[in-house]
Amino acid sequence: MHVAQITGGSDLAEPGHVSDAGLGADATQPGMVVSIDPANPGKLILATEAYDRKVAGVISGAGGVQPGMIMKQEGHPVGEGEHPIAMAGKVYVWCDADTNGAIQPGDLLTTSATPGHAMRADRKRDFPRGCVIGKAMTELKQGKELVLMLVQPQ
Secondary structure (H helix, E strand, O other), rough: OOOOOOOOOOOEEEEEEEOOOOOOOHHOOOEEEEEOOOOOOOOEOOOOOOOOOOOEEEEEEHEEEEEOEEEOOOOHHHHOOOEEEEEEEEEEEEEEEEOOEOOOOOOOOOOOOOOOOOOEOOOOOOOOOOEEEEOOOOOOOOOOOEEEEEEEOO
């Protein structure tokens, strides 16, 4: 049996144009959570709303883990962008454990009101379908740090 192996990273990404939502150019960095920008079709914006059903992915490349594969169509604005957005695989994501409690491996992650950050989705809350970005693979007891996440949009 022949198996193709990609050894450059651990996620499948697509390039995207990401606006910093007026937070400054330094705000947009690897590991940040992005959502669909309703004001600019086909573009993304740093997530700034808790339980945002417009969540699109995470900017790949945080924690030294680069994308394994990037899908793009050169010469077409939909297939281009300055940031690789993880669609599947494992990535590090900025999380805020002070917003909705400590994060444990297996917790569902969603957008936080902290710009570009994820938080633990409260299973007791009736949250909107489509707001989950993935599952935590490492813990974060408090503060804002990178958490390894398995990308599983739901």
